[in-house]
Amino acid sequence: MSDVSTVSNVREASLAVLRRHGITTIFGNPGSTELPMFRDFPDDFRYVLGLQESVAVGMADGFAQATGRAALVNLHSAAGVGHGLGNVFTAFRNRTPLVLVAGQQARSLLVGEPFLFAERPVEFPEPYVKYSREPARAADVPATLARAIHVATTPPCGPVLVSVPVDDWDRPAGPVAEHRVAGAVAGDPAALAEVADQLAAAESPVFVVGGEVDRDGAFDDVVALAERHAAPVHVAPMSPRCGFPERHRLFAGFLPAAHDGIRAALDGHDLVLVLGSPVFPFHTEGAVEGDSAVPDGTVLVQLTEDPAHAAWTPVGTSIVTGLRHGVRALLDGPPPPARPEPSPRPAAARVAADDVITEELLLQTLADLRPADSVVVEEAPATRGPMHDHLPFDRPASFYNCASGGLGHGLPASVGMALARSERVVALVGDGSAMYGIQALWSAAQLGVPLTIVVVHNARYRALDQFAEHFGITKPVGTALPGLDFVALAAGQGVPGVRVERPEELEPALTEALSSPGPVVLDVLVR
Structure with missing residues (x-):
């Protein structure tokens, strides 16, 4: 009894x-x-x-x-x-x-x-x-x-x-007995030692980093491994987190989500080390010989915590392991030969203000003004290219994105992020994306979180317009979004807002919004 x-x-x-x-x-x-x-x-x-x-x-x-x-x-x-x-x-x-x-x-x-x-x-x-x-x-x-x-x-x-x-x-x-589950997955030591030997023997290794690097706290270890091997580092397609400092001398840019673009970026390297990403998340077809994103004669090695990702990787060797454990095992491997460092990725040119606000100017201004320790939650798919050029991220746990591609996550997630973090959180959302979860503004107001919401307002689902070009569609339907007023939408839920239409208005409005003690919306009209 x-x-x-x-x-x-x-x-x-x-x-x-x-x-x-x-x-x-x-x-x-x-x-x-x-x-x-x-x-x-x-x-x-x-x-x-x-x-x-x-x-x-x-x-x-x-x-x-x-x-x-x-x-x-x-x-x-x-x-x-x-x-x-x-x-x-x-x-x-x-x-x-x-x-x-x-x-x-x-x-x-x-x-x-x-x-x-x-x-x-x-x-x-x-x-x-x-x-x-x-x-x-x-x-x-x-x-x-x-x-x-x-x-x-x-x-x-x-x-x-x-x-x-x-x-x-x-x-x-009755009460539930206490039960603790602890410990990350540790990869096979022999397999990791073999990869460490391959990495040391490679003439021109290249790294590809994904979201697991940041999730598993392996950011600094990956930087150390890349520096040890003088390896250029690409970000995997659609990566939802910052896995490598984007102003580091070894940062090589962002891989596209297509076979041919990835293959071109990896060409000339004899070993590709994929850390914490599927191989690879494709979004558009790309015709390449053999239908493989990995160049012929190139060895591919993947370290991932996800057995499912490892199972469907088409070539090479996959090791199921926690990223910190796996990368530290590679750091314990034999020293590599002296290799010349790759030429650094050229920085994007500064954008000069014109008579309209462009996405590039908006993102450059945000990069200039945002606090160094601030966190960005992004859901502005059409703006991602300019973001990669003009809004770099250099720290772990500083950037979050939607890994699924589905809209409606970014604005609510930024509210939850701001509730948990002490740093300033910036939600960078497209106008179409914002409308999927606009009710989150009410929660932000009730909670009083320090959140700056920057709406990239181009009056359309511009990512679809861009993607229509891939299919040769010159008149896409259902992509125009006229008449949205995010200042009014915010005010109706208790959040102050400012519409920004002219370049000279952008810096003072953004400066004030980034220092607000509570949530504020900037409705930024871009051309």
């Missing part, structure tokens, strides 16, 4: 599990099937309300990336999970540890099809969750939640879902 003194209900046992893991901030938008979860809501917990479920998921994603811990999101049954699923997909691609707790109708009603129930709730978010369960018994909810947290935070991290019937929270449940 169990000790009565240790018996509580599902809610209390679940909150104890969350406390143990340092999860005391809950993001969400509650519905009727979730309300009992928050009965007698404890004072040491905080509920962050988003006005739409995708906003709640995006805010939790930014918060989790900033803290390095799992974040919990409360979603409403099937409808709420459906609304949030786009940003669940992004969290899966970002490798963000999110715990989604979704409501379900009462168990006694599930024999039929009750209002607001979730049919097959475990299957609904798949394949974009690592783990998905609706416990068979109410008493199993706390232990299922504990397991979900462990799964979410075990590399490669990602979102998980627990579906909880509404009447479970008040049912009896």
Whole structure:
């Protein structure tokens, strides 16, 4: 017989599990099937309300990336999970540890099809969750939640879902025994030693870095390895984090997401070392001989924490390993011969102000004025090229992007990031992107976070216009966005805003916005 003194209900046992893991901030938008979860809501917990479920998921994603811990999101049954699923997909691609707790109708009603129930709730978010369960018994909810947290935070991290019937929270449940899961994946020592030998013997190695470098805290180790081998360093296509200082003498630029462009960039190197990225995320077709992005005769080696990425790498050697462990093992390898350093990548020319604001001028001005320790969350796809030229990043944990390509993540994620970080956070979002999660402005106002939102306002989905050229489409449809007023949209949610239309207005408006104690929107019209 169990000790009565240790018996509580599902809610209390679940909150104890969350406390143990340092999860005391809950993001969400509650519905009727979730309300009992928050009965007698404890004072040491905080509920962050988003006005739409995708906003709640995006805010939790930014918060989790900033803290390095799992974040919990409360979603409403099937409808709420459906609304949030786009940003669940992004969290899966970002490798963000999110715990989604979704409501379900009462168990006694599930024999039929009750209002607001979730049919097959475990299957609904798949394949974009690592783990998905609706416990068979109410008493199993706390232990299922504990397991979900462990799964979410075990590399490669990602979102998980627990579906909880509404009447479970008040049912009896005992405490969950403490269980610690620790340790990163350590790659095979013999394989890493072999790669270290290959790297030392290579005549002209080149590195490609991805988001895992920053996620695993391997930034400084990668810099040391590149300097040791005098290797130029490219950023992998669509990388969501800063993995190498972009003003470093060995920085070689950003790889395009096409076979031929990647092959041209890697040509002339006898060894390609890919650190923390798939090989490779392609977005456009590129006709090359043999349909391979790796030049003939070039050896490819990949270090990644993700077994799935390793499995579909088409050539070479893949080692499943935590990046810090793997790179430090390579640093312990034999010394390389003296190699000439590659010519440094030429810096972009300074942009002179004209009679209109260009993207280049906007990004150059932001680079000049933003605090050195500030963090940028970007979702302005059409502006990415000018950003690469005029807004460099040189520090770990300084740049965050959406790894999935889906819109609606950047603005909410910047709110979550600003809630967790002490540094100034800058959201750099396109006008089309901003409209996917514009309700996040209300949450930013309620929280009072120090957040500067720069809207790159070109009155269109310009990334689609650019991509239409790839298909030879001269008259794309559905890409114009006339009439949007982000100052009015911000004011309606409690955030001050300024429209910037002239070059001479840009610097003073940006200076003031970057020093504001709370959130502020700059609606910048670009040509």
